[in-house]
Amino acid sequence: MSVDSLAALTIHELHSLISAGKIQPQQLLExxxxxxxxxxxxxxxxxxxxxxxxxxxxxxxxxxxxxxRLAGIPITLKDNLCVSAEEITCASRIxxxxxxxxxxxxxxxxxxxxxxxxxxxxxxxxAFGSSTENxxxxxxxxxxxxxxxxxxxxxxSACAVSADMAIAALxxxxxxxxxxxxxxxxxxxxxxxxxxxxRYGLVAFASSLDQIGPITKDVTDAAILLGVxxxxxxxxxxxxxxxxxxxxxxxxxxxxxxxxGIPKEYFxxxxxxxxxxxxxxxxxxxxxxxxVCESISLPHTPYAIATYYLIATAEASSNxxxxxxxxxxxxxxxxxxxxxxxxxxxxxHRRTRTEGFGSEVKRRIxxxxxxLSQGYYxxxxxxxxxxxxxxxxxxDAAWSRCDVILTPTAPTPAFRIGEKLENPLQMYLSDVxxxxxxxxxxxxxxxxxxxxxxGLPLGMQLLAAPFKEQKLLQIAYAYEQATDWHRxxxxxxxxxxxxxx
Amino acid sequence: xxxxxxxxxEVHVQLQTKSKLFCGCLVNFGAAPNSQxxxxxxxxxxxxxxxxxxxxxxxxxVALALDATVGxxxxxxxxxxxxxxxxxxxxxxxxxxxxxxxxxxxIDGEGNSKRIGIHRIHLEEDAGKLLHSTDEPVSFVxxxxxxxxxxxxxxxxxxxxxxxxxxxxxxxxxVLQYLEVSNCNMxxxxxxxxxxxSLRRPTDISLGAKVEIKNLNSFRAVKQALEHEIKRQAxxxxxxxxxxxxxxxxxxxxxxxESMRSKEDAADYRYFPEPDLVPFVIxxxxxxxxxxxxxxxxxxxxxxxxxxxxxxxxDAHVLTQERTLAELFERTxxxxxxxxxxxxxxxxxxxxxxxxxxxxxxxxxLRPEWLAQLIGLVDDGTLSGTMAKEVWxxxxxxxxxxxxxxxxxxxxxxxxxxxxEHLADSVIREYPKSVEDYSKGKANALxxxxxxxxxxxxxxxxxxxxxxxxxxxxxxxxERITGRVTE
Numbered sequence: 001m002s003v004d005s006l007a008a009l010t011i012h013e014l015h016s017l018i019s020a021g022k023i024q025p026q027q028l029l030e031x032x033x034x035x036x037x038x039x040x041x042x043x044x045x046x047x048x049x050x051x052x053x054x055x056x057x058x059x060x061x062x063x064x065x066x067x068x069r070l071a072g073i074p075i076t077l078k079d080n081l082c083v084s085a086e087e088i089t090c091a092s093r094i095x096x097x098x099x100x101x102x103x104x105x106x107x108x109x110x111x112x113x114x115x116x117x118x119x120x121x122x123x124x125x126x127a128f129g130s131s132t133e134n135x136x137x138x139x140x141x142x143x144x145x146x147x148x149x150x151x152x153x154x155x156x157s158a159c160a161v162s163a164d165m166a167i168a169a170l171x172x173x174x175x176x177x178x179x180x181x182x183x184x185x186x187x188x189x190x191x192x193x194x195x196x197x198x199r200y201g202l203v204a205f206a207s208s209l210d211q212i213g214p215i216t217k218d219v220t221d222a223a224i225l226l227g228v229x230x231x232x233x234x235x236x237x238x239x240x241x242x243x244x245x246x247x248x249x250x251x252x253x254x255x256x257x258x259x260x261g262i263p264k265e266y267f268x269x270x271x272x273x274x275x276x277x278x279x280x281x282x283x284x285x286x287x288x289x290x291x292v293c294e295s296i297s298l299p300h301t302p303y304a305i306a307t308y309y310l311i312a313t314a315e316a317s318s319n320x321x322x323x324x325x326x327x328x329x330x331x332x333x334x335x336x337x338x339x340x341x342x343x344x345x346x347x348x349h350r351r352t353r354t355e356g357f358g359s360e361v362k363r364r365i366x367x368x369x370x371x372l373s374q375g376y377y378x379x380x381x382x383x384x385x386x387x388x389x390x391x392x393x394x395x396d397a398a399w400s401r402c403d404v405i406l407t408p409t410a411p412t413p414a415f416r417i418g419e420k421l422e423n424p425l426q427m428y429l430s431d432v433x434x435x436x437x438x439x440x441x442x443x444x445x446x447x448x449x450x451x452x453x454x455g456l457p458l459g460m461q462l463l464a465a466p467f468k469e470q471k472l473l474q475i476a477y478a479y480e481q482a483t484d485w486h487r488x489x490x491x492x493x494x495x496x497x498x499x500x501x
Numbered sequence: 502x503x504x505x506x507x508x509x510x511e512v513h514v515q516l517q518t519k520s521k522l523f524c525g526c527l528v529n530f531g532a533a534p535n536s537q538x539x540x541x542x543x544x545x546x547x548x549x550x551x552x553x554x555x556x557x558x559x560x561x562x563v564a565l566a567l568d569a570t571v572g573x574x575x576x577x578x579x580x581x582x583x584x585x586x587x588x589x590x591x592x593x594x595x596x597x598x599x600x601x602x603x604x605x606x607x608i609d610g611e612g613n614s615k616r617i618g619i620h621r622i623h624l625e626e627d628a629g630k631l632l633h634s635t636d637e638p639v640s641f642v643x644x645x646x647x648x649x650x651x652x653x654x655x656x657x658x659x660x661x662x663x664x665x666x667x668x669x670x671x672x673x674x675x676v677l678q679y680l681e682v683s684n685c686n687m688x689x690x691x692x693x694x695x696x697x698x699s700l701r702r703p704t705d706i707s708l709g710a711k712v713e714i715k716n717l718n719s720f721r722a723v724k725q726a727l728e729h730e731i732k733r734q735a736x737x738x739x740x741x742x743x744x745x746x747x748x749x750x751x752x753x754x755x756x757x758x759e760s761m762r763s764k765e766d767a768a769d770y771r772y773f774p775e776p777d778l779v780p781f782v783i784x785x786x787x788x789x790x791x792x793x794x795x796x797x798x799x800x801x802x803x804x805x806x807x808x809x810x811x812x813x814x815x816d817a818h819v820l821t822q823e824r825t826l827a828e829l830f831e832r833t834x835x836x837x838x839x840x841x842x843x844x845x846x847x848x849x850x851x852x853x854x855x856x857x858x859x860x861x862x863x864x865x866x867l868r869p870e871w872l873a874q875l876i877g878l879v880d881d882g883t884l885s886g887t888m889a890k891e892v893w894x895x896x897x898x899x900x901x902x903x904x905x906x907x908x909x910x911x912x913x914x915x916x917x918x919x920x921x922e923h924l925a926d927s928v929i930r931e932y933p934k935s936v937e938d939y940s941k942g943k944a945n946a947l948x949x950x951x952x953x954x955x956x957x958x959x960x961x962x963x964x965x966x967x968x969x970x971x972x973x974x975x976x977x978x979x980e981r982i983t984g985r986v987t988e
Contacts, residue, residue: 081547237550318591318773
C-alpha cells in the first residue's frame with residue numbers, strides 16, 4: 001500500500017502503528033488537518049474545523065487517558081451529535097452559534113477510548129434529505145465526482161471518510177442517512193439495531209427511527225467503532241440492556257452455509273442496471289464463499305416510503321417545536337416591541353422559525369403537523385403505525401429462511417447536484433431500500449460492491465435480525481476479504497478540483 | 502327558576518418526589534431561578550427523558566387510595582402547544598391510557614356522606630414559570646418547576662353544589678397529605694385546580710352547556726368563582742339565553758369570571774405516543790405491594806377516632822382533616838389519657854390561633870408532650886382554666902414548653918418590685934403570729950409566709966425572690982425589735 005498521508009489509514013492500522021510507537025498521534029492529527037485544509041474548501045465535508053482546539057484536545061487526551069481502543073485516533077462527528085462546549089447547528093441557521101453544554105453518550109464513550117473528537121461534519125439540515133444539499137451552510141461534494149452529491153443526510157461524514165479527511169466518522173440514520181451516503185461515497189456505513197446505541201446527545205429527527213452508527217473505510221473499523229459506542233445507557237430509555245459482543249474478534253468466523261435472502265420486491269422497476277449487475281455479481285461472490293442465496297418476499301415493501309414519511313415527519317414536527325427563539329439558538333431580530341404582548345410573542349415564534357428553518361425543514365414540519373392533527377391522526381399516523389408493524393412482521397418471518405438479507409443500498413449511483421432538488425418525491429425515493437430497516441428497527445450495513453462505468457461507487461446493503469450486527473459484520477468482512485472495492489480511493493488531484501470551479 | 506348545578510373538578514397536584522419526573526434535578530420550592538435545571542428539563546437539543554420510579558409509585562399510591570383501577574400499561578404521550586414556559590413546546594403527559602381510571606372519593610356533604618366518582622388520574626410534567634417585568638415590556642422564564650411531576654385527578658361531574666365542591670377539595674387534600682406525596686400548598690402551587698360547571702332543571706336528564714373556570718388560586722376562590730358562575734348562568738337561562746361552551750378566568754379582584762376562549766378556539770394538542778419512553782406493562786406485584794403499604798386514610802382514621810377515643814363524629818372530622826393535626830391529637834391523647842380534653846384544646850384554642858394568624862400547623866413549633874403537660878398542670882390545680890389559656894397562647898407564640906412559661910411568668914414580675922414588696926408587706930401584716938415565730942428563730946415560719954405570698958400572687962411570683970424579700974423584711978423587723986429592746 002502506497003500511502004503519502006497517515007490520514008489515508010484505517011483505525012486498526014493506525015492503532016497498531018501508535019501502539020508500536022511507530023507514529024505519534026500528533027503527527028497523525030497534523031496529516032489529517034493538512035488534508036482537511038487542502039480539500040475542505042471544495043468538498044465542504046466540514047462546516048468548520050478549529051485546528052488549535054483539536055491540538056489542545058489531543059494534548060489533554062494524551063495527558064489524562066490510558067491507551068484505549070482509539071487512543072490518539074481522530075473520529076469525525078456529524079453536526080447533530082452533541083460535544084461539550086462545541087458549536088452544534090445540525091446545519092441549520094436556527095441553531096447557529098449554539099454551544100452544547102454536554103457530551104452525547106457516544107462522545108463520552110469515544111473519549112473513554114482515547115479518541116480525538118472532530119465535530120461538525122456537514123449534513124442535510126436536521127438530517128432531512130438524501131444529498132446534503134439541504135445544509136443551510138452549503139452542500140458537500142462527492143469526492144468521486146465533484147458535480148455529484150455525496151448522498152445524505154450524513155454526506156459530510158461519508159465524504160470526509162472517503163476523501164481521507166477523516167479516519168472514521170459517526171453519522172445518524174433515520175431512513176438511510178448513514179448507509180445511502182456511505183454507498184454514494186464508496187465506504188462502509190452501519191446503522192445498528194434500534195436500541196443498540198444510546199441516542200442521548202443525538203439531536204432528534206424522528207425518535208423512534210433515529211440511530212447513531214459508524215461510517216468507515218472498512219468493515220473492521222465499523223466493528224471497532226460499534227463495539228465502542230454500543231451498549232446500555234441509563235439516559236436513553238429506548239437503549240436496550242443487551243450485552244455487547246466482541247465484534248472484532250468474531251469477524252473471521254466462518255460464513256459457509258449461512259443463508260442470504262434476496263427480497264424480490266427490491267429488484268423491480270426503478271433500479272439502475274449497473275446497480276442490478278453489481279448486486280448479481282455480489283451474489284455470485286457470496287456463493288463462491290459458500291453462502292446459500294435464495295429469493296424471499298417482503299410483501300409490504302411498497303408501503304415503506306409512505307409509512308416512513310407519515311411517522312418520521314410526525315415525530316420531527318414535534319421534536320423541532322423547541323426551536324422557537326425563546327431559550328437558545330436564532331431569534332428573529334425584527335423589532336417586536338410595537339406588537340401587543342401576545343401578538344409579539346406569536347410573531348417572534350413565527351418569524352424566528354420562518355427565517356431560521358430551510359424549506360425542506362418547513363415542508364416536513366407542515367407534513368408532520370398535518371399528520372397529527374385532529375381528524376387526520378387515525379387515517380395517517382395510526383395507520384402508518386399499523387403498516388409499520390406489518391413491515392416488521394415481514395422481516396420477522398424472513399429470519400426463519402435466512403440469516404441476512406441482501407439488497408442494493410440505493411437505486412442509483414450518486415446523482416448530480418441539483419438534479420432532485422426541485423422534486424422532493426424523487427429525492428425521497430433515494431431511500432427506498434434503506435427505509436424499511438428503520439421502520440423495523442433492524443441493523444443494516446452498506447458497503448462498496450463495484451463501480452459504475454463513470455467511476456462512481458456502487459453499494460449493497462446487508463440486513464439482519466435485531467441485535468445480529470455480529471453476523472452482518474462477519475458476512476461483510478468475508479465479502480471484503482474476497483474483493484478489493486474498499487481499497488479504491490477517489491483521485492482528488494489539483495486538476496480535478498480546478499476543473500470543478 | 503330553580504336549577505341544579507353540575508360541577509366537576511380537575512386537580513393538579515405536584516408530587517414532592519426527590520427529583521423531577523424525567524431527570525435528576527431536585528424538586529424544591531423557592532430556589533433561585535433556573536438553579537434547579539439541567540439539559541433534560543431545559544429541553545436542550547439531543548436530550549432524552551428517563552421516567553422517575555418514585556413518581557410512578559406515588560401515582561399508583563394516590564390511585565389506590567382513591568379506589569381507582571390502575572391501568573395495565575404505563576404509557577406517555579406528547580401534548581403539543583407553543584408557550585415560552587414549556588421548554589420543548591410539548592408536555593409529556595398521558596392521553597388515551599391514563600395511569601388509573603374509575604376511582605371515588607367519599608365526602609361528608611351536609612350530614613350525609615356521598616361518593617364522588619373520579620374519572621381519571623394521570624401523570625405529566627409541570628411547565629416553568631413566567632415572570633413579567635413591571636418596568637419594561639420584558640418577560641423572564643424560570644424553569645425550576647419545569648419537569649416537576651404532576652398528578653392530574655379529574656372528577657366525574659358528580660358534585661351538585663359549591664359546598665360539595667369545597668368538601669371534595671378538602672377531603673382530596675387530606676388524602677394526598679395522608680399519603681405523604683405532596684404538601685398541597687396552593688400558594689406555592691403544589692395544588693392547583695380548575696373547575697367546570699353547568700346548570701340544568703332538576704327534571705332534566707341531559708347535562709347543560711359546560712363552562713370551564715381557570716385561575717383558581719385557593720379553595721376560597723373555587724367557592725367564590727362557582728357561586729358567581731352559577732348565578733351568572735342562572736340569570737342567562739332565566740332570560741332565555743344559551744350558555745356558551747367556553748373557558749372563563751376567575752378574576753379574584755373583581756370577583757367575577759371573564760371569558761378566555763370559546764370551545765371552538767380550543768387548541769388541537771396533536772397528541773401522539775411519546776417515542777422516547779417505552780410503554781411498559783405495570784407489574785401487578787408492585788401494585789399489590791403499594792396497596793399493602795397504604796397508610797391509614799382520613800376516613801378510616803375518623804372511624805377509629807370515634808370508636809377508640811369516643812369522639813363525636815364532628816370532633817373526629819375536624820381532627821382528621823389534616824394529617825399533622827390528627828397525629829398531634831393522637832400522640833397527645835396517648836400521653837395524657839384525656840382524649841376529650843386534648844380534642845377541646847386542639848379544636849378550640851389551637852385552631853382559633855392558627856386561623857387568626859392564618860398559619861398552617863407546621864408553621865408553629867409544638868410538641869404533643871407540651872399539650873399533655875398543660876393538661877396535667879390544669880388537672881393538678883397548678884393552673885386555672887384562664888391561666889392555662891394564657892400559657893397555651895404563649896406556648897404557641899414562642900414554641901417553648903408550658904412549664905417554662907409558668908416558671909417565667911413570675912420573672913416578669915421582677916420588673917415590678919413594688920408589687921412584690923406590697924405582697925410581702927401585706928403577708929407580714931396579716932400573719933403577725935408567724936412573724937413573731939420567725940423572730941424567735943422558727944425557720945418554718947418563713948416558709949409558711951412565702952407560701953402565703955405565692956398564693957396571693959396566684960403563683961406568678963418567683964418563689965426564690967419572694968423568699969429573699971420576706972427574709973430581708975423579717976430580719977429588718979427583728980433587728981428593729983431587738984434593737985429597741987437592747988436600747
